[in-house]
Amino acid sequence: MLLAAILVGVSISLTHLIFFNGIAYRDTANVYAAMLRSLVSGAYSDAFHPSIPSLNVLFARIFTLCGMEPERALSAVSCVFFVATIPFVYLLLKQFLPAEPAAFGAMLFTCAPKAIRFLCAGLLDSGKVFFLVAALFFSCRLVREKFRAFGMAVGFGLALGGLSLVRSEGIGNACVLFGFTALFWLWDAWREKRVLPVLPLLATVATWTLALLSRAWINWHFRGRFIYDGRLHDGLSQLFGAVPHPSEPSTVPLEEQESALSGWLELIRKNIVGNYELYFGFAVAGMVLLVLAVYGRRRSASHAQASGAHNLTDYLWPGRAVPDYLKWDPFFLVLVASVICNALIFKLSHLDTYRYFLLNIPLFMVFTVITCWWFWSWAVKLLPRPLLGIALAAVVFVLALQVRNGVDNLFSGDTRMPVRSGLAVGEIMRAEKPDGRVFFWYACIEWYYSGMKRAIPIETPPPDCRTFADFDFFLVRKDEDEILPVIEARTDLREMPLPLESTVRLFRKVEEE
Numbered sequence: 089m090l091l092a093a094i095l096v097g098v099s100i101s102l103t104h105l106i107f108f109n110g111i112a113y114r115d116t117a118n119v120y121a122a123m124l125r126s127l128v129s130g131a132y133s134d135a136f137h138p139s140i141p142s143l144n145v146l147f148a149r150i151f152t153l154c155g156m157e158p159e160r161a162l163s164a165v166s167c168v169f170f171v172a173t174i175p176f177v178y179l180l181l182k183q184f185l186p187a188e189p190a191a192f193g194a195m196l197f198t199c200a201p202k203a204i205r206f207l208c209a210g211l212l213d214s215g216k217v218f219f220l221v222a223a224l225f226f227s228c229r230l231v232r233e234k235f236r237a238f239g240m241a242v243g244f245g246l247a248l249g250g251l252s253l254v255r256s257e258g259i260g261n262a263c264v265l266f267g268f269t270a271l272f273w274l275w276d277a278w279r280e281k282r283v284l285p286v287l288p289l290l291a292t293v294a295t296w297t298l299a300l301l302s303r304a305w306i307n308w309h310f311r312g313r314f315i316y317d318g319r320l321h322d323g324l325s326q327l328f329g330a331v332p333h334p335s336e337p338s339t340v341p342l343e344e345q346e347s348a349l350s351g352w353l354e355l356i357r358k359n360i361v362g363n364y365e366l367y368f369g370f371a372v373a374g375m376v377l378l379v380l381a382v383y384g385r386r387r388s389a390s391h392a393q394a395s396g397a398h399n400l401t402d403y404l405w406p407g408r409a410v411p412d413y414l415k416w417d418p419f420f421l422v423l424v425a426s427v428i429c430n431a432l433i434f435k436l437s438h439l440d441t442y443r444y445f446l447l448n449i450p451l452f453m454v455f456t457v458i459t460c461w462w463f464w465s466w467a468v469k470l471l472p473r474p475l476l477g478i479a480l481a482a483v484v485f486v487l488a489l490q491v492r493n494g495v496d497n498l499f500s501g502d503t504r505m506p507v508r509s510g511l512a513v514g515e516i517m518r519a520e521k522p523d524g525r526v527f528f529w530y531a532c533i534e535w536y537y538s539g540m541k542r543a544i545p546i547e548t549p550p551p552d553c554r555t556f557a558d559f560d561f562f563l564v565r566k567d568e569d570e571i572l573p574v575i576e577a578r579t580d581l582r583e584m585p586l587p588l589e590s591t592v593r594l595f596r597k598v599e600e601e
Contacts, residue, residue: 204494249299362445510537
């Protein structure tokens with residue numbers, strides 16, 4: 089089953105690379121692909137930004153050396169991370185489950201439509217999921233082996249380093265995982281009344297520190313700032329009063345602020361959506377089964393050992409045989425706590441895109457598989473063999489439908505339209521002013537394919553669109569209804585004609601009469 093999961097993952101990745109028809113997400117186009125394009129052209133000051141991790145960009149450079157265009161190279165890196173995550177999902181699940189259900193959990197992860205759609209698309213989330221799952225595996229093994237395994241300790245440090253380098257907030261996730269691991273060390277030391285080996289943990293810290301220093305050196309060498317991350321550094325400086333908090337310009341009329349309760353409810357909703365709703369329902373049921381099994385065992389041990397009586401928990405499983413792997417393991421809490429802490433990190437940073445919670449899929453997979461195993465146990469007991477074969481075929485069919493759902497956007501003409509529009513609008517702008525600079529708004533993927541220079545550097549706060557004038561062209565998507573009225577009201581902009589099928593509107597900056 090594990091080999092089948094890996095083969096499915098490789099097939100999904102090859103499908104992405106063969107049928108790649110353009111960038112699907114704005115962050116890839118407007119940030120990472122632009123950085124990679126600068127790296128390829130030798131513009132290193134644009135390729136290495138102090139606030140944006142460059143790990144994926146550096147890996148993608150390897151693929152561009154083989155002849156890939158930057159946007160496809162980023163997708164290739166994402167696909168490599170996606171496939172590499174599959175065996176680590178299996179290894180993590182195998183710490184709690186037998187080999188067969190663990191391999192089935194790896195298959196469920198591979199076939200999750202949202203995982204396929206986002207983790208193979210050139211975004212940074214694939215790397216974060218990979219390093220987080222790997223870090224949890226190494227941490228669990230380190231705890232299980234009483235902190236005596238240097239190999240696991242170094243692997244843990246490498247995973248924490250990768251987690252810190254692949255996304256800016258990843259250092260928060262890394263600190264959470266290391267903190268929980270250190271708590272296990274302290275707990276075991278207190279329980280055994282002796283000092284446990286400390287050198288492996290120091291090896292973890294040393295490996296992790298080297299990774300952080302490598303990024304600080306890159307920022308210093310190419311941008312003159314010896315810092316780990318520009319946003320984190322500036323945010324902490326403002327928090328502790330070292331520098332004043334900048335006032336952000338108003339761009340569009342502000343909407344009413346949401347209430348605190350609605351904000352938390354929305355965060356919970358996006359965690360559920362990111363986890364993939366079908367899997368999340370199974371995960372909740374798995375948590376209930378686990379709690380009932382633990383409670384039932386403790387109750388039986390304290391009240392009914394001698395008489396051999398059974399409780400309600402026993403009746404939940406066929407033959408009253410609760411699987412041995414459904415026993416309490418403190419590391420379950422680390423999986424759940426990692427999900428909660430990840431949500432809090434994004435809540436504090438005011439980021440709540442649901443794809444940021446895709447990591448819930450592998451982290452809750454152990455509970456999802458428990459429910460699947462429960463259904464299978466009853467099916468084996470109740471269904472005759474022909475119906476059991478039909479049930480298996482139905483499971484395979486559902487997984488195939490999930491994969492089809494995940495890769496469906498690759499064959500959609502909607503993904504190709506922004507590429508065509510970008511290329512066409514680029515020709516028009518170059519004919520008007522070859523060295524012109526483009527001010528584009530938010531989700532405008534088309535800018536990347538136009539090949540024109542951007543007016544606002546990467547990660548620069550957007551200026552007030554009502555008054556900002558230091559640009560030659562303004563490019564905005566037709567569906568960005570929030571900003572279009574602001575642009576249309578300006579008297580110094582003239583709209584240039586584009587084909588009706590274009591996905592954007594183009595405005596030329598002119599001098600006011």
